[in-house]
Amino acid sequence: MRIPRSPRSAPSVLAAVLLTASLALAGCGGGGDVGGGSAKSDAGAHGRRADVSGASGPAAEKGKTAPGTSPDAIVRTASLTVETRDVPKALARARTRAEAAGGYVGQEDTSRDADGHERTRVVLRVPSGRYDEVLTALQGTGRLVDRTAKAVDVTDQVVDVGSRIASQRAGVDRIRALMGRAAKLGDVVTLEGELSRRQADLEALLARQAxxxxRTELATITLTLSETPVKEAAGDGTPGFVDALAGGWHVFAATLRWIALALGAALPFAAFAALSALLWLRVVRPRLPRRPRPAPAAPVTALGPLPSARPVPGSAGEADRD
Structure with missing residues (x-):
């Protein structure tokens, strides 16, 4: 005697099988993503023909590079230090050159040192295809002091990230398909947790890919512009006759400048003193009452005043007295 099966037994069994399969796929998905991604990375790195965007398509399936995509992904960075007499003018030229090449100014900082020399640091982002051209043009804005350039090949990273993105997207699609066929609430909750984890991993991979x-499409050039300092003597740095002459001239000019400043500061006081003296001599002094001159006193000696002169005997004065 056969026991009749309930019509709901088959769907329940099917749901349980699907859930078990989904969990098995979820457990193997992380390793599968990494393994599959590594395998695809190796294959893509060997051929250098993986799609940089990571999207599936005819170009990726056939192992060919998508139109407009470089087979090699290289991160180019450079740092330049240039001395120039006119920093604003040189900065305007550098900005114009970067914009003409299809780039832009990422960051700009301007400052002055203790001597008043202007210093500007600007970060330029230019297309990798115009990198050498822009770098050569920026070197001509003044006297090149320092240059550092670096190129890093990240093709393997780009291929690996693209492969992992494709695997993660496929895993997300599988989980969503299982959620559409799940009948129990517990199965739905389990699948939703797995879906959230996979979507978070996918978003992290997409951010890394961006x-x-x-970094590969736009090269980074850091340009530092500074005003030209005092010219140094050629050779081992020992000052020579020309340097001594220039230093003496600067000291002499500075001394004259300070003397002129001192005279300019004292000029109002000197003018006031001269005007006061002129008024005293021309106006005030002539109007003052004059004191009478005292009679000349008899000469005094150490023995006392000299006696008055006596008439000589026989002189006319003695005859008159008689």
């Missing part, structure tokens, strides 16, 4: 794309 960063790699930005």
């Amino acid at each position: 960063s790699l794309k930005d």
